[in-house]
Amino acid sequence: MLFKNTKTAFSLKKNIELKRAYLLFKIISYPFLVNLGKFLVMISVKLRLPVEHLIRLSVFDQFCGGIDEKDSLKIVNLLATKNVKSYLHYSVEGASLEKDYDNCLASTIKTLEVSKKNSSLLFSVFKPTGYGSSVLFEKKSNKIPFTKDESNAWDRIIERFRITFDKAKSIGLSVFVDAEESWIQPAIDEIVEKMMLDFNKEKAIVFNTVQMYRKGRFEYLKELNDKSLKYNFKVGIKLVRGAYMEIEKSRALSKNYPSPICDSKEETDSQYNNGIEFMFNNLDRFCMLLGSHNEISAKRAINLAAKMSISKDHPNLSFGQLYGMSDNITFALAESGYRAVKYLPYGPVKEVVPYLIRRANENTSIHGQSNRELDLISFELKRRKGSKN
Ligand SMILES: Cc1cc2nc3c(=O)[nH]c(=O)nc-3n(C[C@H](O)[C@H](O)[C@H](O)COP(=O)(O)OP(=O)(O)OC[C@H]3O[C@@H](n4cnc5c(N)ncnc54)[C@H](O)[C@@H]3O)c2cc1C
Helix, strand or coil, rough: CCCHHHHHHHHCCCCCHHHHHHHHHHCCCCCCHHHHHHHHHHHHHHHCCCHHHHHHHHHHHCCEEEECHHHHHHHHHHCCCCCCCCEEEEEECCCCHHHHHHHHHHHHHHHHHHHHHHCCEEEEECCCCHHCCCCHHHHHCCCCCHHHHHHHHHHHHHHHHHHHHHHHHCCEEEEEEECCCCHHHHHHHHHHHHHHHHHHHCCCEEEEECCCCCCCCHHHHHHHHHHHHHCCEEEEEECCCCCCCCHHHHHHHCCCCCHHHHCHHHHHHHHHHHHHHHHHCCCCEEEEECCCCCCHHHHHHHHHHHHHHCHHHHHHCEEEECCCCCCCHHHHHHHHCEEEEEEEEEEEHHHHHHHHHHHHHHHHHHCHHHHHHHHHHHHHHHHHHHHCC
16 A cells, blocks of 8 residues: 555646646557657757757656756755655766766766755766766676777776765765666676775765676675675665666677576566565665665565664665656655655756657556556546545
8 A cells, every 4th residue: 555645656746747747658658659759859859940848848847857957956855845865867878979978977076066965865876888988898898908098098987987986975975876788787897896895985985786687686796795794895786677678688689698687577576676685684784775666676675674673764775766757656655754765867958868768668668667657647636636635
């Protein structure tokens, strides 16, 4: 029942906003409409047609905090009235030049500075490929030697990571490093582990993201635990199922290597749930954000926490959902006293289109996600019609 309370879930949404969200999720539930929408948006952006207002009114306001920090802070403060925390991400993608990577670093630093002044902003985040070329991450992952120029570029990537964590440490804020595709992840893991050693002595400033749809990632958590015991550091983990399943599977097929993805959804689910249990059993070393829209996993986690006498506001336990999705989980957890955090992307409307397309794809491809949102919204609209509050 905990996640069925739509009055709590949508307490900040006006009827008109709920109706707009209903229409949006209805459209998103039809893959051919998503494909058509993607095509029209990409063409309009390329041709510089004035579609910003339309994107903003439809999909942008559902999934994004705003066009800049100031704009997004209105949403952060609104969420805070319901005890929901946030973390901001300047979600402009497609960096490929050194100046783009430097701009990405500058925007992470800016977000950290904004977060320093607002107690509802608990974390910060960046994508490794925002800080450097995926070609270099892939070469490093495969132990292919760098040229002189590549080696210099790699040093700059490491420097960007270090500058970010230095800043984060100076203000006592933790930073998530997003997880990406499996063929570049070994290099990301290597850097992040080194940074954990340097920055996580007393507190988990550096968080790696672990995708439990990948075979062997439960063992990876165990490895991290062993290393943290050996070298005495805290392990920060954002635990997710993983967002790139289709790409992973089709690349493995086309390049003729075994798929790195679990053989079934059930296997991913049990690896995810086992990962939570393992971290709960090692809570003196692990600090975690459980990033998921899965109600069963969230319920299992809170039941297990209660059984193990882990307090609801334990500093090492947070739950995370994306803004615009699964408000039934976020708001119920926050109301019950758990640390519930919304990932709040922001940026100029046209620049965040790739992020918006991913959200549309995700809601289309994850069996039942749009339908779940639609059921909850229509239940709430009906409830409001029949009640005075
Ligand atoms: C706060 C937050 C941060 C995130 N950060 C990242 C990130 O850094 N990197 C990243 O990759 N993703 C990230 N994600 C996305 C996440 O990985 C999932 O794609 C998304 O949350 C859906 O999974 P779920 O647990 O919410 O829900 P569910 O609907 O229960 O699970 C869907 C997921 O299960 C897995 N799955 C589905 N079918 C199968 C199958 N047949 N076999 C094996 N596995 C299957 C896939 O991972 C799929 O996305 C983040 C999500 C959140 C909420």
